[in-house]
Amino acid sequence: LAKTTQPISMDSYEGQEVNITCSHNNIATNDYITWYQQFPSQGPRFIIQGYKTKVTNEVASLFIPADRKSSTLSLPRVSLSDTAVYYCLVVAFKAAGNKLTFGGGTRVLVKP
């Protein structure tokens, strides 16, 4: 499974856009990219997933270049409540298992 590398931490201010880039150089053809958010004392929460190009939902956007060796999670106009750990994962598209392999994540601190 492709290893992911993302920054350990990022600081931002309310109202700004936060972009977190994740590297996954060894991503396989059948892998897709998924991002989770985790608040303290809670389980991770699915944010967004994609295979290529751009995916957008009500929470975030995910940009994946053509070579798929990296991806960028974009959080528009963050608020204090977006302070959390964000995990980038590569998940194999296969019938069995699909267990998630988490790295250390990126701790995002949104300041007033």
Add this chain to the structure above:
Amino acid sequence: DTGVSQDPRHKITKRGQNVTFRCDPISEHNRLYWYRQTLGQGPEFLTYFQNEAQLEKSRLLSDRFSAERPKGSFSTLEIQRTEQGDSAMYLCASRQATGGSYGYTFGSGTRLTVV
């Protein structure tokens, strides 16, 4: 509430005691996963079930750990002869294997402290 429920939320136990945690997944989800998370780290996979069958176990799941999912509904994770190194957050997640979203739904976890 249609989320994943875990019980208890917190457990403090003395070293050497046995503990059991329960997870109630989303009812229509046939896959159930257990993860362990220590402070400052991402969750680590322990085991997963498809319906009542336990299909994969991590090397992290020593012989002191056992998980069951009778009748393919709720699941229990038991730790025997607890050690201080077992202190962690134990997370349960569920998903539907086919159709729907690929996203997992996690519970809020059981925080275990072994003293």
